[in-house]
Amino acid sequence: MEKKFRQASFDLEDFLTQLQSVKKMGSLSSIMDMIPGMGQLSKKMPAGDLDDGRIERIEAIIRAMTREERQRPGILNGSPRRRISKGSGTTPADVNQLLNQFKQTQKMMKQMSKSRNPMAMIKCSSRVGSAVTVPS
Numbered sequence: 559m560e561k562k563f564r565q566a567s568f569d570l571e572d573f574l575t576q577l578q579s580v581k582k583m584g585s586l587s588s589i590m591d592m593i594p595g596m597g598q599l600s601k602k603m604p605a606g607d608l609d610d611g612r613i614e615r616i617e618a619i620i621r622a623m624t625r626e627e628r629q630r631p632g633i634l635n636g637s638p639r640r641r642i643s644k645g646s647g648t649t650p651a652d653v654n655q656l657l658n659q660f661k662q663t664q665k666m667m668k669q670m671s672k673s674r675n676p677m678a679m680i681k682c683s684s685r686v687g688s689a690v691t692v693p694s
Contacts, residue, residue: 568667570628570660574620577613585610618646619656631657 583589622645643650
């Protein structure tokens, strides 16, 4: 996985694998509670922000894609996005939001992989976290 990050070849199949790993750890709120200082933050967040159903919706969107679409999300235009939204039980706006956020995340990972400065990597990784929101 680290090699994929460095080569900026992280795709939606990898993202799905990561989501599944996170789900195995427990609910989003319990994961937040495990991270020092984050337990208090999670209590201040609106209840919907830590909704495990959001992860389910992201998984449904990704699973509704073909293997080629998961590996090359740039090929997705209007018609496949509508098909994916119907297949996943979400809206085209949800699909668009996920794809836009994934694109931003890929871009930031590429920047992080080029940086040798640890502080720049930390700064960039904090932007990754703030840029990624889960479709509601």
